[in-house]
Amino acid sequence: xxxxxxxxxxxxxxxxxxxxxxxxxxxxxxxxxxxxxxxxxxxxxxxxxxxxxxxxxxxxxxxxxxxxxxxxxxxxxxxxxxxxxxxxxxxxxxxxxxxxxxxxxxxxxxxxxxxxxxxxxxxxxxxxxxxxxxxxxxxxxxxxxxxxxxxxxxxxxxxxxxxxxxxxxxxxxxxxxxxxxxxxxxxxxxxxxxxxxxxxxxxxxxxxxxxxxx
Numbered sequence: 001x002x003x004x005x006x007x008x009x010x011x012x013x014x015x016x017x018x019x020x021x022x023x024x025x026x027x028x029x030x031x032x033x034x035x036x037x038x039x040x041x042x043x044x045x046x047x048x049x050x051x052x053x054x055x056x057x058x059x060x061x062x063x064x065x066x067x068x069x070x071x072x073x074x075x076x077x078x079x080x081x082x083x084x085x086x087x088x089x090x091x092x093x094x095x096x097x098x099x100x101x102x103x104x105x106x107x108x109x110x111x112x113x114x115x116x117x118x119x120x121x122x123x124x125x126x127x128x129x130x131x132x133x134x135x136x137x138x139x140x141x142x143x144x145x146x147x148x149x150x151x152x153x154x155x156x157x158x159x160x161x162x163x164x165x166x167x168x169x170x171x172x173x174x175x176x177x178x179x180x181x182x183x184x185x186x187x188x189x190x191x192x193x194x195x196x197x198x199x200x201x202x203x204x205x206x207x208x209x210x211x212x213x214x
Contacts, residue, residue, distance in 0.1 A: 040129045041190060043097040044109055050075045050102050059203065063140070066176040067159075069205040071140075077102060077112050077200045086119045094118050096127055107134020107183070115198040124195040135182035135210055139202045140175075145195050147171040147181070152189035155182040157209035182210045 053074040055063075063071045077100055084091045099111040109129040115122060128136075138157065149167040156163050157180045158173065164184065165171070173179050183189045 040109060041188060042101075042111055042127070042129060044101045044129075046097070046099065046111075047101045047103065047109070048078050050104070051078055055203070063176070063203065063205075066140070067178050067205075069138070069178060069207045072204045072206050074201065074203050075104070077114060084117075084119045091119070104136040104139075105134065107131040108136050110193075112200045114200050120198065122196050122198060124197055124200050126193040126200065128189070128191040128193065130181075130183040130189045130191060132183050132186055132188070135208075136180055138178050138180040138205045138207050138209060140178055140205065141173075141195065141202050142175060143195060143197050144175050145173040145193060147173065148192040148194065149189060152183065152187060152191075153185040154189065154191070155184045155210065157181070162209065178205055178207070180209060 053076070055071045055074065059071055059074065063069070086092055094113050096111050099113050101109050101111050103109050107130060110126045111129075113125045115124050130136075148170050151167045153164065153166045156165065156171065157178070158171075159177050159179070181191075
């Protein structure tokens with residue numbers, strides 16, 4: 001429990017420091033440069049294509065019990081890893097720029113820390129880079145999720161409800177509830193997402209709630 005609390009606190013602190021320094025100088029692949037408030041904070045050199053699975057009848061039945069939208073596909077991060085033995089301090093640390101990054105939707109990248117690849121039993125953490133106007137697709141998870149943001153303004157779709165909220169906040173997203181969010185602020189939002197599971201997985205739905213929203 002202490003290790004989980006430490007890593008969550010460290011990642012939230014990291015997200016806060018990055019949202020406060022979007023105009024600062026940092027390194028991408030060994031080269032330092034300065035950029036504005038609407039570009040990535042972390043390197044995306046580890047960008048990978050998501051694995052997409054066509055839904056079967058069991059997936060469709062499960063979704064039908066919770067909402068009226070059609071499930072289009074299930075997305076995961078590519079497998080493949082070397083299990084860490086957690087003997088040296090460096091094996092307890094996951095640097096954000098070394099994590100695989102995905103691009104779930106326009107204007108959004110996520111660096112994904114899957115528990116089973118890093119010695120955890122029941123924890124997944126993602127750090128999003130959501131540019132102004134960026135948003136993931138409407139989607140669900142089989143388990144619960146928590147969103148943590150320390151700076152920024154976000155438009156949420158949670159079930160049938162649309163609402164705008166300014167950071168700092170923590171949002172509780174129950175299992176199988178359709179949800180999405182859109183950065184309506186002027187800076188890149190580094191949102192930390194937390195799952196009590198061991199693998200990054202979500203199901204994309206056939207409905208996008210922000211087409212008519214500004």
